Amino acid sequence: QRNRRRILLEQLLLLLMRMAIVAGIVLLISRLILDPSEMSLFRGAKAHHVVLLDDSGSMRQRWGETTAFAEALGVVNQLLSEGARRPDTQHFSLLKLSRPEQPFSSQRDVNETLVLEMATKLDPQIFPCSHQQLDLVAGLRAAQKYLSEEKGAVQHLHVISDFRERDWKDQKAIAGVLTELTSAGVTVNLVKTVPAVQPNLAVTELSAAVQVAAAGVPLRLKVGVTNFAEEAATDVRVSVSDDGIKLPISVMFDVIEPNSTAFHEVDIRLTTPTQHRLAAVLDADVLPEDNTRYLAVDVSSAVPVLMVDSSPDGEAASYVADALAADPASTGVSVTFDTPDGLRRRNLADYRCVYLLNVPELAADAVAALDDYVRDGGGLVWFAGQTLRSAHYRDALYSEGNGIFPVPLGVAADDLPADPTVIEVDVVPADHPVFAIMQGQDNPFIASVHVRKFYPVDDNWIVDDQRRADEWSRARRRLPEHR
Structure with a gap:
């Protein structure tokens, strides 16, 4: 009875320890995410406040009359205004996620002069937000290196971002750098600038066989639209324009499933032999920058x-x-x-x-x-x-x-030799887009093609295409043979 009770107690303690470890990792991240309205961070002794500002393309998300990036710039100005209440007790640095190794502002004294200067420089109308997809982990590492070069100050790192799901795919890397920062005595605050995730569609492909584009000849466009939302999108319309002039055609998608891409094809005729700029355009949504995709076509007379x-x-x-x-x-x-x-x-x-x-x-x-x-x-x-x-x-x-x-x-x-009694076909197209037109009943003429002479590859040639740079591989050498 005693042994059984002791074993039960040991198992209970082990379970509690595991739960504590998991809870600690969760708290390490979740406790740091703040709402901008709850920030009063410029208090206490003299300290260095470093802001890592996310200026990736997703920060262009719009709702009402504002954007995620405009809200982020407002948070920075709010931080400076709070710190200016106790002038010359704080230092301020600003790193942009697009160039974290090149500080936009470095170890400036926080006072009214800096507040006025940054209010002008951080105006959303003139302070650019990139169109790039940026690496949050790389930005955190750059901020860590920047802070490590300073000794003796109370350090705070404020990460201002929309914290998209893709930023947390590599949670171990993020948790690792956050743990290292906090272990070094850095107070980390994650500031989220979007109220909620909004549905977003994007035109992610616009392609055609532009090499053979000729005036007056149908050109088939392939249009791809990606649904980044968690719910299906219905009745999605994409308009097509030529040099800014809308064409009388549209590409319709009845349903695009969540987190997936749908494709449709449409034929257009370009009648003038010159350079054309085609565009596939979605209706406006929360992120207008990804609603348009362009394709340059040099149309020849023949x-x-x-x-x-x-x-x-x-x-x-x-x-x-x-x-x-x-x-x-x-x-x-x-x-x-x-x-x-x-x-x-x-x-x-x-x-x-x-x-x-x-x-x-x-x-x-x-x-x-x-x-x-x-x-x-x-x-x-x-x-x-x-x-x-x-x-x-x-x-x-x-x-x-x-x-x-x-x-x-x-x-x-x-x-x-030709054997008229053999009914098997000589040419069997492989399952590859190049041979797609030769497959199935749509092209029965392939059965009438006969091979009379076959040129083999030299026996000393080393086959170097068993594995290609794009990781496509073949299970065995598939050399042609006459049947």
């Missing part, structure tokens, strides 16, 4: 493409041209045909893209011209054919990884 075909009749080029621009008025693509010899005499900068179709080899000056063209941003597409010479592509075009061809080619096998 999209020039050069097709280089080595076959005498140009049959390969005609097939590709029909796929790209069967109706130039609908696609905006203007195709020019030439031979490998003619390639050397052309100014490649006049073309958005160059197609090389079944080209066996290229002269040295043509290779140099294509290399310069690609380095300047030109597009280059290769189509293999039966006349292609693997050794030339490996030595002159791949050039040990320094050339314009992506891989070293090995020796191609003899022509693959």
Whole structure:
């Protein structure tokens, strides 16, 4: 009975200790958050008051006739006015979260002169708030370093912010620096300047295939809207403008779920071949700065493409041209045909893209011209054919990884036999956006494509794309095989 009672007491004490530790961490943070109206902090002995002012983009949140940032500047002026009641007993420093290592004001005596000076400098009309997303932990570390360089003073750190949820994602880092500050004798006060979190929508994407924008040809815009609120947003309308003139179209979102992004696409026609500034605009809300997103589009009268075909009749080029621009008025693509010899005499900068179709080899000056063209941003597409010479592509075009061809080619096998009794398709598109148009029943013609010759990659080539910089990886080497 005694042992059982002793064990129960020990377990109870351990539980109470754990509860005390958790409560201590909570109190460390929660006890510090103050309302600006409750502040009377310039009292007592001579002290140094350091303000870390959050000037991140979220501080632009608006309600009524004020903003979170304007309220924060009002708190700073209120602190100075309180301290000026006992002139020359306080020091004041101001650090902005956007540049915490460069004090805006450093160790100034608090008196009426400073109050008047700061009231002018901290006017919301002239004191800028950034559009950046800033790191609160980095700001606290900078303030800690700044305070550590001073000895012998009573130190107070006032962090004035809207304290968004994202600021507290890394709670261990924040709790750690706050613990270090308080252990060093610094009194920390967290001052919240927003009454409550307000729903906010933002246009977070506006994109299009701007490389092929042509006058009079439909351009498909992709519009993304993010709902940062905890409740779903309904009947969200986004207007589209061209050079500030509202277009007679809108993008409608029936529902955008909480903390998620929804996307819609819409086609527009830009009729003038010039530079256009498109904008997707939401109705006004608490944070107007994220309600608009822009897209610059350089619209051409046509999209020039050069097709280089080595076959005498140009049959390969005609097939590709029909796929790209069967109706130039609908696609905006203007195709020019030439031979490998003619390639050397052309100014490649006049073309958005160059197609090389079944080209066996290229002269040295043509290779140099294509290399310069690609380095300047030109597009280059290769189509293999039966006349292609693997050794030339490996030595002159791949050039040990320094050339314009992506891989070293090995020796191609003899022509693959055609077996009319086999019903399996030769080409199976991968699950990738590049091949999306070739998948499913929408494109049954892929089943009629047959592979007659396959150029393998050189056996000595070290496959370096198993893991890419964007962390996309492949489980195994997926080399093509003829079925």
